[in-house]
Amino acid sequence: MRISHTLPVFAAVLAGAVLSLAAAAFSARAIESTSVTAVENEMRLGGYDWVEVSADGLQIVLTGTAPDEQSQLAAQRAAGHVVDSSRVMNVMNVVQQEEIPAPRFSIEILRNDDGISLIGLVPASWDRAGFVADLKKAGGTGSVADLMEQADYPSPENWAEAMEFGLEAISRLPRSKISLAADAITVTALADSRTQKASFERALKSQLPEDVPVKIDIAAPRPVITPFTVRFVIDEAGPRFDACAVETPQGHLRILAAAKSLGLDNPECTVGLGSPSAQWAAAVETGMRALAGLGQGSITFADGDVTLIAAEGTSPDAFDATVGELETDLPRGFTLHSSLPRAEAEEGETRPEFVITRSPEGQTQLRGRIADTRSRAATEALARAAFGTSSVYSALREDGELPAGWSVRVMAAIEALSHLSQGAAVMTEDLVTVRGQTGDQNAKAAIAGLLAEQLGEGAEFRIDVAYVRKLDPVLNLPTPEECVARANQIVAVQKIVFDPGSTELNEAANDTLDRIAEALKECEDVEMEIGAHSDSQGRDEMNLELSVSRANAVLDGLLMRRVVGVSFTAHGYGETQPIADNDTEEGREANRRIEFKLLAEAAEDPAAEDGSGDDATPEEGTEEAAEEEPAADEGTE
Structure with a gap:
C-alpha cells in the first residue's frame, strides 16, 4: 500500500x-x-x-x-x-494535647482498738513501705491494713510534711480518723475527757506544718458525774454555783435561765451523765427558787438527797414555811434534809477544830484535834498518800471527847484539799470550810460532790475555791522565768533597733516587738523590767536620758500590743552596765541593747542602783555639752 x-x-x-x-x-x-x-x-x-x-x-x-x-x-x-x-x-x-494532670493524692488513716487501716491514692515514687513501717511504730501496733492505690506521678509539694504530721497525730490519738493531703489535713478524734482533749490539741498544735492548713476536731464524750451534784449558794457576795451538773441540753437551759433570773451573771453548768431522775432540772430550779425566797443559805442536790441549810439569823417561821413548801414541790424521788444553824458560840466557849493547810511550795500541815492514836495514824497516812510523804508535817492533838463521826469528817476534809494546788480546809463539829486556789476547772464541783456524799445528810460546808489559769497543768503556761527568757531570746536574734540618736521605734523594731508580744501572750501575772543600755560615747547624762527614753518607747510599744499577762516597768541604765569593751565598735554595738528581767531580779541587782529610772533627768548644761561631745550612742539599740 x-x-x-x-x-x-x-x-x-x-x-x-x-x-x-x-x-x-x-x-x-x-x-x-x-x-x-x-x-x-x-x-x-x-x-x-x-x-x-x-x-x-x-x-x-x-x-x-x-x-x-x-x-x-x-x-x-x-x-x-x-x-x-x-x-x-x-x-x-x-492538636498537641496537654500532659494529663496528676490526680489529687490523699490518704485516710483510720485507727481504733482493732488496729490501723489506710485508704487512698498515693504517688508511685513515694516510699510507701517505709511509711507503713513508721505507722506501725507510731501506733504501737503490727496490724496495719494497707488498701491504698498508687499512680505513676511524682510526690506533690508539701506531701512529705503532711505525712510527717500524720505520723505524729496517729501516735497520740488512739481513736481517730486522719485525712492527709498536700493541700489540707483534717483530724477527727475522740478523747476520754476535756482534760485529755486539751492535751491532745496542745500537742498537735505544737507540731503543725507550716505550709499545710490543718483542721482539728477532737470531741470529748459527756463525763459520768457521781454523785450527780448541784450546789447553789446565796450569801453576802450574791448567788453562785459551787457545783452544777445537768444531763440534757434542755435542762441546761432551764437551770441557767433560773440562775440568771435570781441574779447570777454568766452561770455555768456541766452537761454529763448520771442524773438520778428525769425531773432533775425541775427539782433543781424548785430548790433554787425556794432558797432565794429564804434569803441566804445553801441548797445541795447530791443524786436524790437534797440538803437545805439556812443562814444564821433566819427566822424560824420563814424557815419552816419554806421547808414545808419545798417538800411538797420537789418531784418524787427527792428527799429533803433541812438545817437552821445555831448561833455562834458564846465568848469563852471553845469548839474542837481540825485544820489542814497546803502552801504554794507544796508543804502540808495538820493541826487541831483527833480522836485517838489509831485515828491519828490513819489521818497522817492519808495525808502523806495525798500530798507526799516528805511534805507533810503533823501537829495533831488527841482528844477523846470529840463528837461522833469526827474522823470521817477529817478524812473528807483531807480529800477535799487534795483537789487544790494551795489552800486550807477547816473543820468543826457542824461546818467544813474549804478555800484556796486550783488549776482544775472542775475542782469546785468535785469538792462539792465529795463533801455532800461523805459528810452525810444535813451537813453544812462552804467552798471558796478560785480557778487560776497559771496553775492549770493542761494549759502548761510558761513560768515567769520562761517568759523573760523568751523575750531575751528574741532580742538576741533580732535586736530592737533605733536610728542613731533617735528614740522612735522604726520598722525593724516594731517587727521585733510584734514577735515579743506573740511570745508573751500566754504569760500570766509576770512583772517584768525593760532595761535600756547605751555605749560610752557622749556624756553620761545624755546616754542616761537616751536610754530612759528608749526604754519607755519599748514599754509603750508593748502596751499598745496588749500583752495583758505582763506588767512592764521601763528603766534606763545609760552606760553604767557594759557587757563588752567600749573601745571597739563591736563592743559598743553589744553595749547598745534592750534587756528584759523579772522585777525581783532587777531589785536584787546591786548595779541597778547606779542607774536611774523613768524619772531620771539630765543635768543642766546637757544641751551645750551635746555640741561639744560626740553624738551620744551613735548606732542601734
Whole structure:
C-alpha cells in the first residue's frame, strides 16, 4: 500500500486518541471538582470547618488540624459518606494535647482498738513501705491494713510534711480518723475527757506544718458525774454555783435561765451523765427558787438527797414555811434534809477544830484535834498518800471527847484539799470550810460532790475555791522565768533597733516587738523590767536620758500590743552596765541593747542602783555639752 493511502488513516487514529485523552482529562477534572465541592459541603454541614479539602486525581485529600483524634476520625468518616472511602486520604494533624494532670493524692488513716487501716491514692515514687513501717511504730501496733492505690506521678509539694504530721497525730490519738493531703489535713478524734482533749490539741498544735492548713476536731464524750451534784449558794457576795451538773441540753437551759433570773451573771453548768431522775432540772430550779425566797443559805442536790441549810439569823417561821413548801414541790424521788444553824458560840466557849493547810511550795500541815492514836495514824497516812510523804508535817492533838463521826469528817476534809494546788480546809463539829486556789476547772464541783456524799445528810460546808489559769497543768503556761527568757531570746536574734540618736521605734523594731508580744501572750501575772543600755560615747547624762527614753518607747510599744499577762516597768541604765569593751565598735554595738528581767531580779541587782529610772533627768548644761561631745550612742539599740 502506498503511503498516500495510509497517512490519512493514521492521522484519523491519532486525532481520535488525542480527543479521547482530552475528553478523559476533562471528565477527571469534572469529577475532582464535583467531589471536592461535595466533600467541602459535607465538612461544613458536619461542623468540621478546620478541614481543608483538595483533590489528587481521583483521591480526595483531607488536611488541617483536628482538635482531637475523635474529631479527626469523624471528619474522615463524613467524607467517606460522599465519595468512596477508598478515595479519601487522611493527612490531618491533631492538636498537641496537654500532659494529663496528676490526680489529687490523699490518704485516710483510720485507727481504733482493732488496729490501723489506710485508704487512698498515693504517688508511685513515694516510699510507701517505709511509711507503713513508721505507722506501725507510731501506733504501737503490727496490724496495719494497707488498701491504698498508687499512680505513676511524682510526690506533690508539701506531701512529705503532711505525712510527717500524720505520723505524729496517729501516735497520740488512739481513736481517730486522719485525712492527709498536700493541700489540707483534717483530724477527727475522740478523747476520754476535756482534760485529755486539751492535751491532745496542745500537742498537735505544737507540731503543725507550716505550709499545710490543718483542721482539728477532737470531741470529748459527756463525763459520768457521781454523785450527780448541784450546789447553789446565796450569801453576802450574791448567788453562785459551787457545783452544777445537768444531763440534757434542755435542762441546761432551764437551770441557767433560773440562775440568771435570781441574779447570777454568766452561770455555768456541766452537761454529763448520771442524773438520778428525769425531773432533775425541775427539782433543781424548785430548790433554787425556794432558797432565794429564804434569803441566804445553801441548797445541795447530791443524786436524790437534797440538803437545805439556812443562814444564821433566819427566822424560824420563814424557815419552816419554806421547808414545808419545798417538800411538797420537789418531784418524787427527792428527799429533803433541812438545817437552821445555831448561833455562834458564846465568848469563852471553845469548839474542837481540825485544820489542814497546803502552801504554794507544796508543804502540808495538820493541826487541831483527833480522836485517838489509831485515828491519828490513819489521818497522817492519808495525808502523806495525798500530798507526799516528805511534805507533810503533823501537829495533831488527841482528844477523846470529840463528837461522833469526827474522823470521817477529817478524812473528807483531807480529800477535799487534795483537789487544790494551795489552800486550807477547816473543820468543826457542824461546818467544813474549804478555800484556796486550783488549776482544775472542775475542782469546785468535785469538792462539792465529795463533801455532800461523805459528810452525810444535813451537813453544812462552804467552798471558796478560785480557778487560776497559771496553775492549770493542761494549759502548761510558761513560768515567769520562761517568759523573760523568751523575750531575751528574741532580742538576741533580732535586736530592737533605733536610728542613731533617735528614740522612735522604726520598722525593724516594731517587727521585733510584734514577735515579743506573740511570745508573751500566754504569760500570766509576770512583772517584768525593760532595761535600756547605751555605749560610752557622749556624756553620761545624755546616754542616761537616751536610754530612759528608749526604754519607755519599748514599754509603750508593748502596751499598745496588749500583752495583758505582763506588767512592764521601763528603766534606763545609760552606760553604767557594759557587757563588752567600749573601745571597739563591736563592743559598743553589744553595749547598745534592750534587756528584759523579772522585777525581783532587777531589785536584787546591786548595779541597778547606779542607774536611774523613768524619772531620771539630765543635768543642766546637757544641751551645750551635746555640741561639744560626740553624738551620744551613735548606732542601734
